[in-house]
């Protein structure tokens with residue numbers, strides 16, 4: 313059980329002019345599952361490896377349960393890391409792979425066998441114990457790696473994109489199991505992924521990173537409904553939030569010079585009357601009455617929903633509709649925005665204005 | 667459709683697909699196999715001579731069917747030429763050299779692969795540069811140094827010089843092996859609670875075992891066969907190693923007395939056998955090791 317704090321942590325790799333992790337301040341509560349989300353190269357792995365002791369930060373502090381771990385060797389931090397590549401020991405059987413951290417801790421053979429058995433049962437890999445890692449499929453290796461991490465009951469789990477080598481079906485399945493397992497064990501967990509859907513389903517809270525900087529920290533709902541800036545708005549959601557140019561006029565917003573919506577109240581900003589509007593595809597409704605500012609380009613049926621692509625002014629707006637609404641190309645439509653779901657951003661800095 | 671400029675050229679350049687051909691005409695088949703046999707015979711001939719002459723009472727410098735099969739050549743080299751002592755000397759020198767070399771190249775290769783050193787590129791290339799220097803150019807200083815340090819006619823001198831000869835290449839080779847062992851393996855062991863040294867012994871070295879076998883095999887074979895440094899450093903009868911004894915049996919006789927080809931061949935056989943034994947003992951690991959190890963080079 314542990315609480316993890318990153319306190320103004322910096323990391324720049326020698327010989328690189330880019331800062332890999334930029335003033336990261338982050339707090340993970342005891343028992344929480346925090347997802348570090350961001351595009352490839354944004355510093356997720358580096359942040360994780362600094363907690364595990366595999367990289368040393370240039371500045372700042374990392375604490376577990378209030379005590380700095382920077383001076384501790386990896387072996388003394390009691391952090392388990394599931395590598396993206398799994399890093400199973402190829403010359404040891406699955407049983408000895410899982411048992412390795414127990415052997416290191418000097419448990420008796422009986423204690424080891426008991427704990428290995430429990431972890432293997434939990435992850436349903438009992439039938440694989442005698443095999444070598446080379447004889448396992450990707451999904452099986454992933455389970456063995458997880459078993460090796462949980463068997464020793466560490467203070468913190470770190471997982472670096474552990475599902476990315478699995479095929480789509482196994483990935484969604486394992487995702488669900490993993491979340492249940494984490495809640496069961498109650499171990500503080502930092503889970504790294506570049507997949508926003510994975511982040512949304514797993515996380516208690518999501519930390520969105522871009523170019524080494526923390527963009528937003530919040531619950532999945534928070535991050536989805538109230539993105540802190542345009543980066544988060546466009547990184548999360550599929551299709552992502554519609555980002556449109558607008559200006560204020562007579563208490564209304566004129567979007568893309570064509571579509572008028574009631575302006576929500578926002579705090580002051582420096583952009584004059586120009587604004588950037590963000591609208592989730594499901595926050596827009598379509599009315600087909602033969603007129604209106606929008607022109608349908610194409611409708612993409614996805615079974616449970618339809619994504620209608622509408623041209624408004626010079627912009628393309630994606631609208632999520634019920635499966636039976638499928639306007640054909642060229643249809644003129646009127647769009648309406650759900651009043652509570654209109655997000656405004658400062659056009660120059662991209663930060664949210666609400 | 668008219669083919670225009672570059673596109674036409676590209677189309678012309680595409681080679682026709684290679685079709686698996688039938689076995690060819692009987693003449694082609696015969697010529698091919700004749701060529702194989704000729705090449706094989708060319709490489710095998712010296713070994714045929716060696717094994718035929720060693721058991722021949724009247725061996726010559728040419729391959730012939732032994733007139734009378736005998737073991738006299740072998741008994742003679744042990745009784746009269748003290749070949750057992752030469753074998754023992756070679757075994758001691760090659761064995762100790764192998765131990766020293768394996769220990770050193772394992773640590774040095776691991777260091778070059780994993781540690782963050784300034785000027786690591788320079789060090790690595792300096793090692794390779796050493797390897798390319800012709801050793802015979804440094805014969806005189808080596809002789810002088812050995813005399814100064816009292817290392818002539820001693821096991822220690824031979825072991826040190828043989829190890830020095832083999833180190834550069836094998837350090838380079840082992841660095842390649844360690845480069846091909848994923849870093850995450852030992853990082854995982856650290857996080858599992860192991861110190862860096864024990865992670866090296868329990869995780870990295872077992873995974874790099876084929877590489878270590880290659881280094882051991884190569885260093886044994888080359889220390890066993892090395893002759894130039896032995897000539898420089900040894901002039902006492904009881905410090906001779908196998909290749910030197912072998913060489914002298916051939917040389918001293920030349921010119922004055924008729925060369926005893928049977929004795930030379932008998933020594934040659936015993937010179938060769940341990941090399942073959944080492945090769946066959948480690949061949950699986952060697953092949954695996956050389957294939958995976960050279961990837962990292």
Ligand SMILES: Nc1ncnc2c1ncn2[C@@H]1O[C@H](COP(=O)(O)OP(=O)(O)O)[C@@H](O)[C@H]1O
Pocket residue numbers: 325326328330331332350351352353354355356357358359
């Ligand atoms: N060992 C390293 N040496 C130099 N640069 C590195 C090293 N590891 C990562 N980087 C750089 O640091 C940045 C962050 O990398 P990383 O943490 O691996 O990103 P992510 O896991 O989010 O894809 C990248 O620009 C990457 O190129």
Ligand SMILES: [Mg+2]
Pocket residue numbers: 353356357358472
């Ligand atoms: Mg990564």
